[in-house]
Amino acid sequence: MVYVYRMLFLTLAPTLVLLHTEAAWGSVVLAVPEPELARAADVIAFGQIVHTQTEIADGRVVTHATMQVLDAIWHTTVKSFLELYVPGGNLPNRLVATAPGAPRLKNGDMVFGFFQKLENGVVPLGLSYGLLRVRSTQSGDLRVYRELDGLQFVDRSGNPVSTESIKIADVPLKEFAARIRQHLSSVGPVDPSSPSTVKQ
Amino acid sequence: MRWVTCLVIFCCVTPALAQIDNSAIECADNGPTFFPRGDHWAMTPPAASNPIQIRHQKDGSSQALAIPISDLIKTINIAHTKWQTASCSPGTPNLKVEDGITSYSVNYPTRDRGDTYDGNKNLISSQNIIYFIQQAVVGGPDRFTVALTTNTMYPDTGFTITSDMEFNDYSFDWRAQYTESGTLHGPFGCSASSVTCYDIGSVALHEFGHFFGLNHVQCTDAVMYPQAASTAQFAGLTIHETAGICTLYPPRNAAVADRDRVEQCAQTSQCPNGQVCIKSGILSNPTTSADGWCTTPCSNTSQCPDGFVCGTISGQNTPSFCKPGVHNTGGATTGGGGGTGTTDNNGQSLDICSPCSAGTQCANGECISDNTGLQICTIACLPGGVGGGTTNDSGCPNNMECLGTSDPSVNFCWPINGDATSCAQSTGVGRALNELCFSNQGTTATDDDFFTPCGPDLVCVDFKPSCQSQVGACVLYCNQSLPCAAPNQQCCFGIDDNGGCVPPNAQSPHGGCYTIRHEGESCVTAEQSVCEQGSGCFFFGDATTAKCYSFCGAGDACDSSQQCHSYGDSCSNVYNLCCDKDTVSNTQCEPLKTVATYDVGVRCSKSSECNTNMCIQYNGENACSRICNAVTGYGCPGNVDVNGDGTADGGFTCRLIGDEGRCWPNAGPVAPLGHDNQCVAAPGGGCCSDNKCETTANLFYNGAWLPLAFATMRYRRRRIS
Numbered sequence: 001m002v003y004v005y006r007m008l009f010l011t012l013a014p015t016l017v018l019l020h021t022e023a024a025w026g027s028v029v030l031a032v033p034e035p036e037l038a039r040a041a042d043v044i045a046f047g048q049i050v051h052t053q054t055e056i057a058d059g060r061v062v063t064h065a066t067m068q069v070l071d072a073i074w075h076t077t078v079k080s081f082l083e084l085y086v087p088g089g090n091l092p093n094r095l096v097a098t099a100p101g102a103p104r105l106k107n108g109d110m111v112f113g114f115f116q117k118l119e120n121g122v123v124p125l126g127l128s129y130g131l132l133r134v135r136s137t138q139s140g141d142l143r144v145y146r147e148l149d150g151l152q153f154v155d156r157s158g159n160p161v162s163t164e165s166i167k168i169a170d171v172p173l174k175e176f177a178a179r180i181r182q183h184l185s186s187v188g189p190v191d192p193s194s195p196s197t198v199k200q
Numbered sequence: 201m202r203w204v205t206c207l208v209i210f211c212c213v214t215p216a217l218a219q220i221d222n223s224a225i226e227c228a229d230n231g232p233t234f235f236p237r238g239d240h241w242a243m244t245p246p247a248a249s250n251p252i253q254i255r256h257q258k259d260g261s262s263q264a265l266a267i268p269i270s271d272l273i274k275t276i277n278i279a280h281t282k283w284q285t286a287s288c289s290p291g292t293p294n295l296k297v298e299d300g301i302t303s304y305s306v307n308y309p310t311r312d313r314g315d316t317y318d319g320n321k322n323l324i325s326s327q328n329i330i331y332f333i334q335q336a337v338v339g340g341p342d343r344f345t346v347a348l349t350t351n352t353m354y355p356d357t358g359f360t361i362t363s364d365m366e367f368n369d370y371s372f373d374w375r376a377q378y379t380e381s382g383t384l385h386g387p388f389g390c391s392a393s394s395v396t397c398y399d400i401g402s403v404a405l406h407e408f409g410h411f412f413g414l415n416h417v418q419c420t421d422a423v424m425y426p427q428a429a430s431t432a433q434f435a436g437l438t439i440h441e442t443a444g445i446c447t448l449y450p451p452r453n454a455a456v457a458d459r460d461r462v463e464q465c466a467q468t469s470q471c472p473n474g475q476v477c478i479k480s481g482i483l484s485n486p487t488t489s490a491d492g493w494c495t496t497p498c499s500n501t502s503q504c505p506d507g508f509v510c511g512t513i514s515g516q517n518t519p520s521f522c523k524p525g526v527h528n529t530g531g532a533t534t535g536g537g538g539g540t541g542t543t544d545n546n547g548q549s550l551d552i553c554s555p556c557s558a559g560t561q562c563a564n565g566e567c568i569s570d571n572t573g574l575q576i577c578t579i580a581c582l583p584g585g586v587g588g589g590t591t592n593d594s595g596c597p598n599n600m601e602c603l604g605t606s607d608p609s610v611n612f613c614w615p616i617n618g619d620a621t622s623c624a625q626s627t628g629v630g631r632a633l634n635e636l637c638f639s640n641q642g643t644t645a646t647d648d649d650f651f652t653p654c655g656p657d658l659v660c661v662d663f664k665p666s667c668q669s670q671v672g673a674c675v676l677y678c679n680q681s682l683p684c685a686a687p688n689q690q691c692c693f694g695i696d697d698n699g700g701c702v703p704p705n706a707q708s709p710h711g712g713c714y715t716i717r718h719e720g721e722s723c724v725t726a727e728q729s730v731c732e733q734g735s736g737c738f739f740f741g742d743a744t745t746a747k748c749y750s751f752c753g754a755g756d757a758c759d760s761s762q763q764c765h766s767y768g769d770s771c772s773n774v775y776n777l778c779c780d781k782d783t784v785s786n787t788q789c790e791p792l793k794t795v796a797t798y799d800v801g802v803r804c805s806k807s808s809e810c811n812t813n814m815c816i817q818y819n820g821e822n823a824c825s826r827i828c829n830a831v832t833g834y835g836c837p838g839n840v841d842v843n844g845d846g847t848a849d850g851g852f853t854c855r856l857i858g859d860e861g862r863c864w865p866n867a868g869p870v871a872p873l874g875h876d877n878q879c880v881a882a883p884g885g886g887c888c889s890d891n892k893c894e895t896t897a898n899l900f901y902n903g904a905w906l907p908l909a910f911a912t913m914r915y916r917r918r919r920i921s
Contacts, residue, residue, distance in 0.1 A: 028346035028403060030371075040344075048630070048653040050677045050710070056321055059313025060339030061352065066679075066710060068659060070651045078651060079638065079662065079672070081710050085338040087350055092322050094480055095361065099350040100410060107677075108630055108656030116342045123336070126344035136630075136653075152406070154346065157395045 027101035029126035031153035031161040038183040041125060042117035044074035045082065046134060046177060049109040054089030061097035063089040064121070065105045067113070071173075073180055075117075083121035084113070086131070100150030101127040110134035112144050112176065127151065129166070134173055142173035225526065227419035233530030234444025235415035235424070236507050239351060239358040240524050242464035242493035245452065247296035254280070254299045254328040255314055267376050267388040272400065273301060274385070275376040276330055279404035283412060286442045291451030294460065295412070299330075315352070315362060323352065326362035332369040341368040347403050349410055354480040358523050359491050363411050367403070376400045405437075413524060414444045440530070447507035448524055465492045478521045496522045553577065553600075553615065568612050572856050578612045619853055630655035631674045634726040634838045638662065638672030655834045661712040663695050663729060673726030675712035676835060680704050684713035685827045685835075688812050692730060699737060701730050715811065717748045719778075720791040722799070725840045738767075738777065740788060745846055749791045750778040759792050798824045801842035801849060803869035818857055823869035828854035828861040836863035843873045 038044060051066040065084040072078050087099035114130040115122035124131035128147045136142055146168040153161035225235045244250040256273050280297045314327030333340045341348045347367050353360040367374065373396050377386030390397035409424050417424050422440040452460050459470045465477035471494035479492035498510040498520050509525030553576050569575035600613040630653040631637050637660035638651045654660050654674035662672040678684050678691035693711040694702035701714060714730045717723045723737035724746050731737050731748035734756065739746035752764035758778035765779045767789065779789035797811040798804055802824050804815035810824030828835030836852035843849065850867035
């Protein structure tokens with residue numbers, strides 16, 4: 001059994017590296033230029049998942065994640081909590097509901113989200129397309145990247161969008177947040193509800 | 201070298217679990233390429249009598265769409281029929297899908313999701329729904345998501361229970377056309393020349409590939425090519441999809457009396473000779489439960505048919521069996537990917553050290569545990585290194601070493617000394633319990649505050665603003681339905697202006713766990729910084745000596761051995777505190793010594809001596825302990841003073857003791873204060889003994905742990921003024 005495992009790993013490992021830029025899956029999402037994504041979002045924030053639980057919402061299995069806002073970019077406040085919902089989740093008896101392209105969230109995850117506001121919370125725009133991951137380097141720098149797994153990208157006309165064109169890989173968080181703020185500043189004043197952008 | 205005791209259930213079979221692998225595989229130079237994802241439907245023979253039934257949401261699809269319902273249903277039915285009628289030479293796939301309206305004239309009066317659950321989230325009944333959603337709802341397509349398919353399955357066996365396909369009908373327009381009996385019907389719906397007009401048939405054909413368990417391939421002519429235009433019209437399956445569906449659902453052998461390979465079964469006796477009925481094994485009656493399917497036992501993948509790999513079920517004493525996977529499937533026949541997008545530019549896993557329960561949760565597929573219960577995602581490594589034999593050459597991140605396993609040829613990166621907290625911190629997962637996560641200096645200068653993430657299970661909670669700053673620290677997360685695990689901790693939904701615990705309220709549904717401290721007890725660490733009502737946390741000069749003091753004055757009297765004395769802080773606030781009569785001065789105040797129980801890490805003989813009511817034995821010694829998360833390593837106090845002698849005592853490691861994680865002091869149990877009779881140097885000068893330290897007389901209020909926490913500050917957020 002161990003031998004089998006080893007062989008599998010050794011053969012899988014090179015493929016992991018080769019394929020990591022081109023992955024996608026069945027959920028079809030709209031991919032728009034970054035400024036448009038920023039302006040389309042009701043809420044934009046960098047934060048951390050502090051709690052997750054699977055819920056059944058109108059017959060759907062959803063993961064309800066509580067996200068603590070660490071940097072408020074748009075229409076939220078630092079240290080507040082966002083109730084975030086994504087499709088899929090773990091059910092009793094090992095049943096799992098998975099939606100391709102939907103981010104799988106767990107406690108401690110750091111994310112940078114472009115959200116659509118719903119009555120009882122927020123959802124990311126375009127599943128993982130609108131919920132970027134943030135990782136910390138060993139030196140403590142925070143870096144943003146976008147998971148492309150499980151997604152098929154199209155533009156507003158339904159034409160395919162190259163994953164290469166929307167790839168975000170290892171962008172420093174500060175740089176990325178500044179870039180998003182810049183996108184927003186071009187369409188109006190800085191969000192007054194965001195104390196991280198305006199000193200009280 | 202310390203050896204990682206690699207549990208067989210994780211280490212040796214994880215890569216072959218029926219995991220949902222979201223990658224695409226390379227296209228073969230010639231011939232078909234397909235990608236079995238690992239999940240699949242198991243048909244019950246005869247398939248014609250037991251089809252996978254899909255349910256079109258009749259009213260949902262006819263309201264907003266300018267497409268007659270019958271034509272819309274036909275368009276979608278044609279999509280899945282193309283898969284079912286693929287030519288497998290000879291025969292067709294052992295697969296049967298029908299829709300309820302067309303086949304059974306079923307009238308669906310409501311637009312419900314079809315699946316029902318009981319109060320414990322157990323799936324009671326399910327239906328496979330085709331749904332054109334007309335408003336944003338939780339769990340459905342958001343306004344950027346064109347179409348979404350959700351499968352519910354047993355991931356360990358790949359047995360699919362139900363699948364729902366949703367089309368976004370509130371943000372996008374749809375069109376349909378189809379050919380029936382040589383006659384073109386349509387086009388219906390929006391104009392193909394207009395923007396946001398998506399072809400239902402094309403999207404559905406692609407989605408049904410996923411519905412049946414196939415993933416993307418990088419063949420530009422394939423239906424399962426991930427970058428196909430949603431406005432295009434697919435004529436039908438290509439050689440890639442045909443090979444894939446015929447391999448996953450091989451044509452039924454008519455000579456088989458009961459169940460054929462990959463068909464549903466309840467017990468092995470139903471399967472062809474030499475095959476087993478493999479189940480998730482979690483149902484109450486595994487002999488008769490119907491969630492099994494017939495497959496071939498194996499010991500390695502070469503014994504499996506094409507399109508199947510050899511794997512087993514984690515935690516189950518079941519034989520290894522052949523399950524759908526990348527094995528002779530065209531391009532990249534020896535690979536299949538995994539964790540795409542979760543590796544950095546060097547292909548390094550991004551979630552090393554993350555807690556896990558299965559390889560599917562890890563970027564590189566390795567969820568490994570050791571004999572202490574630590575179970576994390578990690579990566580393989582070369583113990584000798586590629587450059588001459590040092591750990592740094594092994595490919596492991598800093599603070600990790602390359603350790604061998606029970607198989608000498610397999611090595612994994614592992615946190616040095618098995619310290620999960622160190623592991624997490626080394627990869628920057630977040631601040632540990634009691635560490636600073638937020639600081640606002642209270643000035644108008646830029647770059648004067650920061651906010652940084654806490655580790656798993658922790659939340660950043662603000663403390664009462666001191667006169668100089670507002671700070672927050674990482675404490676264990678809780679809410680009204682998730683109480684604190686430690687019996688002596690209380691869920692506080694904020695800290696009020698007096699430094700007290702805020703009870704649950706509608707405005708603050710999220711909270712942190714605190715040990716409410718009594719007069720005389722240390723309040724240095726963040727989770728111990730809340731003093732009981734009528735008292736506050738103060739220190740004189742040295743923050744590491746902060747304790748809870750009772751307030752006095754205005755009717756609040758002190759104990760007979762105390763006197764009420766006024767002190768001011770650097771912001772001209774005045775506090776009246778009860779002080780020990782024998783030591784009180786303008787620069788010194790000792791609270792009443794009412795410390796009756798020990799903190800975590802202090803030597804004990806029985807649980808009642810501990811404020812956690814938990815005295816445990818480990819390695820022949822006893823110490824007060826508390827529950828922690830053995831997987832993440834989080835939940836223990838940091839390097840704090842546990843016995844009140846003014847010196848830090850070395851911190852804790854969350855160890856698996858018994859069946860649960862327990863905090864154990866790294867330097868061993870610490871003697872209770874006064875029991876060691878040692879005089880140690882105080883950080884602020886002077887000499888401490890028996891809980892009395894002479895220090896300088898600066899009074900601060902509630903923020904005693906601030907200097908400690910600032911020592912670890914590393915991320916500052918610039919403010920825009």
